[in-house]
Amino acid sequence: MRTLTLLLLVTLLAACATVSTQKMESGDRSLGERMVVNLDAAWNKVALPNTGPAQTWTMEGLPVDQLLIYSGVKDGEVIHGTVFGSKLKSFAFRSAMQPDEIVAMFEGMLTRDGSAFKLVKLEPSSFGGAKGLRFEYSVIRKVDNVRLSGVGYASVNGGELFAMVYSAPQLGFFPRHQANVQQIAQSARISLKPGGGMGEGTRKPAAAQPEPACRTQAECRALGINQK
Amino acid sequence: MPARFSRPDIGTDEGGLWAMMDREETRLRRSPFNLRDPQLQAHVQEMACRLAGEHCPDIRVHLVRTPYFNASMAPNGMMQVWSGLMLRADNEAQLAAVLGHEIGHYLARHSVERLRDAKSRTAFGQFLGMFGVVGLIGQMGVIASMFAYSREHERAADRIGAILMQQAGYDLTEAPKVWANLLLEANARPGGRERNPLFATHPAQEDRQAALAELAAKFQGGVANDAEWQARIQPHLRDWLNEEVKRGQHEESLAFLNRASGRAMGKPDYLCARGEVYRLRGGETDLQAALDDFRAAAALGNEPPETHRGLGMIYRQQKRGAEAKASFDRYLELAPQAPDVLMIRSYLEELRA
């Protein structure tokens, strides 16, 4: 455990107002414009500022388990949030991504903080009624050395990404909630559009853009950068 | 060479740092990021020992799985060597240059001076991150120990390190190469090396390269031990290369791999890795470059199975069905237990249809 810097504390206090937790009751739940899931058991959805396009759900609390749900991520969209002046690489979805590239994208996201990732299984699957993939992985979390197990489901339809990625400690927690997560994944239904499926479409390589040092006015000011 | 250090009084700021480092070392020992390879650890420990002379008993080497170039030495004698560094060193002399440099900081007690300097700055975590395993690279502004000291300190550590290297019998001309190689990689990043989370916001480090080259000119002889070092890292090479590729920093990886593919040992592994980077980057000429690399790796023999998967992926994309099928078959033959066999089999199904 590390003592935090003043900066993070101030960040927290500023963000406090926009944090909330909502119960996701069992039954049908719509996620975004095009996806619906049916929950057997209730979950908790935690809304945090600046965390990218995914919803974050949890059963035991964020330090323990996280279910990231992506519904309709567009071509070129970064799949995670960004931190003050971060020089870390961003990972964005591209519509023409092949299955292994989609997994590499999630792997990149999960290892941005120095955590170690290992792919355990990758297989074709359907998710939400669209052609997709399912993968299993393990992560060693950098900040506290906890070993996590994980499972991910993803599909692409109409050029947009739909996915669920669940991580929980390999001891106790992942086995406990795994079936629950699988149930949600299998219940998912996407309102399908013709075309734009996984691996289809012309590949456009990502242009080698330098990541901006700051994204919002507040961030730029904090770093002493004059925004143009 | 100063005399061996004794444990500072617990009431001093240095004492506080020392005790914190002891606790960090315990965490490191228990951490899954601790690279538990007794032979490799013993070898690097022995190198550090020879470099440190009479300070040898005070130094404890820990190898850490992290795909970045760094080594650090805490005031309590805990030395960390990251896998990214071991991957990038062409030979023992280059590794010795870095270890000697860190020992230089230790002998000159720069870390304590830096602690006192950090008092006036807000980010203590930044300082601690230099020595800790825990550290959100780039996010909390953690700066790898190698680049975190002042210019004067770095120059001093370079000088001391060079002397130690030379006394231990290593070829000094390898030392400036370490910096040259690193700069090549860092400059390759789009937006320049200022975007690299490992570099402190200090001005150009090219002068260090020049200073070391000057020193090297004065001393002749010494060994580099290319073959020995490359043989030592061979058991870990594929894992480390995979971690490097997955960082997603294509330009930096290419700068490194362009150099490393010239090594005598492990060529097929470096070529396969470079092919993967090209394939993942997917630029206009990249797919052809990837094909060239994968084919070259396969031609050498002893290529990683992923070579054929890479070929298969590209052929599949280019609608070259027969070639894709052949490559995927070869991949499954070489790696029947690979995590993605089911996915590859589904591709084969599609190709058959």
Next chain:
Amino acid sequence: MRANHPGLIFALLFVPAIAFAQVPNVAPGFTTLPKGAKVAIMPSDIELFSISGGGVAEPRADWTEAANRHFKAALEKKKQALALNTVEVSEKDADELAELNALHAAVARAIATHHFGPPSLHLPTKDGKLDWSLGESVQAIKKATGADYALFSWVRDSYLSAERQAAMAAVAVLSLGRVVAVGGAQQTGYASLVDLDTGRVLWFNRLQRGTGDLREADKAAETLEVLLDKFPVAQQPGAKASAPTSGRCPSGFTIMECRARGYQ
């Protein structure tokens, strides 16, 4: 994992000492330890810092070392007062049990954040209950120690240096009281009791306040009292309440904390 928010997750332990509504300290259905139950004392994780003039938290080995000593002594005394049957976990065993220790620390953060933290972070599915379990893998601790329960503790404590106090006072004065400099001294931590058969967290006590002092024996004992407040042991018949009831309630305690100690 939401890699870009671990800072936020850690930060939540440093929310200033606001008294949120009382939530239960014990798991549903649990009241007290059975008589003679053996408790493994996991190595405490205590760090003390000094906050310098510039707001930098500097680790203080002498304070930490003293704190560990005082904590241990106070724990020893408390053990006797509660007639607890304990066993220490050796450093070597701790090496082997590192993964479970790390797991517990993550669960403790979850409890501190989502159970004892602000209502906006409470998890509706937990229904306000202290309902967390590490699972049966904790039996490895039972195997190593022969204990039926394990006590974990963690404390982070920072103290303002003289320059820092002056700086903060200056800020307050210059802003005519409008700006409260963040980053003052904090004592934060937890103690947790885990069932070594099921892995259930049976009892969890959260420490979060701007006072307290682990650097000296008597004051460290007080911190331990607060940390182990209402540790679930059956009171011996005829035993007096452990808290003193004479004198004024020490400053820095909330009204609830004072009453818990038997002050009026």
